[in-house]
Amino acid sequence: MSSVQVLLQRLDPEVPPPAYARPGDAGADLVTTSDIVLGPGERGVVGTGVAIALPAGYAGFVHPRSGLAARVGLSVVNTPGTIDSGYRGEIKVCLVNHDPREKIVLARGDRIAQLVVQRVEHAEFVEVAELETTERGAGGYGSTGGHATLAPGAGDTGAGTGEGTER
Ligand SMILES: O=c1ccn([C@H]2C[C@H](O)[C@@H](COP(=O)(O)OP(=O)(O)OP(=O)(O)O)O2)c(=O)[nH]1
Numbered sequence: 001m002s003s004v005q006v007l008l009q010r011l012d013p014e015v016p017p018p019a020y021a022r023p024g025d026a027g028a029d030l031v032t033t034s035d036i037v038l039g040p041g042e043r044g045v046v047g048t049g050v051a052i053a054l055p056a057g058y059a060g061f062v063h064p065r066s067g068l069a070a071r072v073g074l075s076v077v078n079t080p081g082t083i084d085s086g087y088r089g090e091i092k093v094c095l096v097n098h099d100p101r102e103k104i105v106l107a108r109g110d111r112i113a114q115l116v117v118q119r120v121e122h123a124e125f126v127e128v129a130e131l132e133t134t135e136r137g138a139g140g141y142g143s144t145g146g147h148a149t150l151a152p153g154a155g156d157t158g159a160g161t162g163e164g165t166e167r
């Protein structure tokens with residue numbers, strides 16, 4: 001795998017900096033600097049103890065870790081979180097507990113998410129009166145079929161409508 005040098009500042013030198021667990025891994029694991037308990041459905045922002053300077057033309061993306069997602073329901077609210085190349089603050093992670101019943105207990109130093117560094121392009125938006133036609137056209141949101149249907153009665157309760165509860 002090719003690599004790019006990224007300058008890193010340890011704001012909390014007592015926790016480990018981002019590291020790739022295995023050669024070939026796309027994501028470098030990030031740790032939480034704080035102990036946190038997330039009840040079912042709860043979210044919380046944690047620090048990672050590091051700030052980075054990504055070169056121009058790169059961005060960092062904060063992804064969940066699949067093991068924790070499958071095992072306890074831990075994810076990232078804004079997945080993937082976007083780290084801009086000009087950002088010099090601490091990388092933070094907005095965690096969420098998707099488990100409907102159990103709380104998640106995390107301790108300072110636990111690996112809670114992973115940072116994927118990627119090249120990104122800036123689009124040069126060119127306004128035109130009409131776009132060229134394609135086979136897909138404006139078909140989206142399940143236009144090719146194969147999507148699940150709501151369980152009977154689910155529409156009555158609001159389940160599956162995407163409506164959340166404001167806090
Ligand atoms: O998971 C994340 C996502 C973002 N950030 C930091 C780095 C990023 O460069 C900055 C802004 O993120 P974003 O553009 O996603 O948030 P915004 O709500 O649009 O804030 P802004 O108005 O500052 O752009 O916040 C993090 O530390 N962790």
Ligand SMILES: [Mg+2]
Nearest residue numbers: 082083084087
């Ligand atoms: Mg923004």
